[in-house]
């Protein structure tokens with residue numbers, strides 16, 4: 001079912017989703033389970049006290065609007081793939097509800113499978129001795145595509161992912177990056193309105209990854225209006241393509257927002273790095289003191305000789321808050337006859353926010 005951006009039902013709606021894995025290996029014991037007392041008692045009554053449990057997803061709720069690209073970030077083991085598998089009907093949840101285009105994944109899994117296509121980071125599911133094209137033909141027949149339509153589609157998809165001349169090669173000759181691209185082709189054989197990619201660009205070289213991001217953004221999202229969910233460890237990728245980002249940490253959704261909103265969660269700090277010099281009256285103590293007086297400057301965090309050790313060249317780092325008026329700093333330094341040789345202004349990156357939101361603490 002093709003939905004459009006204006007549709008009011010979200011493409012994906014997740015409410016109070018919980019997933020608990022039961023393990024026999026080392027894991028979290030029932031007593032350490034972070035869930036409600038009643039549910040814990042219920043699990044213990046079912047499996048016994050000595051069973052190990054692990055809360056992979058803990059009461060997660062969010063919505064993904066139609067036509068948007070939603071990025072799931074989180075450290076290893078945060079629960080991203082588990083969430084993707086629940087969305088794709090591959091794993092059953094233990095609590096909460098998940099809807100894809102309004103269809104309940106638990107009650108109507110076959111309907112949901114018509115709405116979405118998933119590319120997992122594991123288990124590629126291709127036959128090694130068949131060619132890339134033959135593998136795609138097999139899946140095209142599963143999706144009910146007629147022979148001619150399948151050939152046309154496979155041709156255009158192989159072209160799209162940069163494998164136009166590799167379709168005739170046996171799959172066992174494919175490199176990791178080529179295999180990933182073939183997986184993308186497989187996902188695009190059907191016209192599902194929701195596409196889910198688990199770490200799609202891992203194993204791709206930088207140019208292939210760039211092409212993939214471009215295709216996702218320009219073609220699948222903007223042109224075809226599909227809804228896309230990706231998990232990624234690549235902050236640059238998330239910043240470039242995602243409309244909305246969810247940050248998972250140890251099974252909890254610790255933040256959700258646009259890339260800029262997530263970045264700003266670290267604070268509104270800006271850092272202005274300057275290399276200054278050329279003044280006989282430049283004074284290591286006086287300049288920082290003057291700069292510190294400028295509104296919205298928090299402090300001058302560093303004044304030192306630059307690395308090349310030039311006696312009249314110093315690096316300053318001025319920390320302030322957003323909307324800091326740089327011109328005041330510059331005119332003040334110019335009044336001191338300081339020459340400004342290098343300027344760089346940095347704001348918190350998505351990576352800073354990721355580090356901040358997923359701080360390492362003992363579990």
Ligand SMILES: Nc1ncnc2c1ncn2[C@@H]1O[C@H](COP(=O)(O)OP(=O)(O)OP(=O)(O)O)[C@@H](O)[C@H]1O
Pocket residue numbers: 021022023054056074075076077078079080081082083
């Ligand atoms: N089938 C399973 N049985 C038991 N525990 C599991 C199972 N699958 C995943 N887990 C555990 O659930 C947690 C979340 O795993 P998941 O694969 O969802 O993390 P992830 O965020 O995708 O990590 P990564 O970035 O490494 O891919 C991990 O601690 C993992 O060990």
Ligand SMILES: [Mg+2]
Pocket residue numbers: 080081082121198
């Ligand atoms: Mg994963």
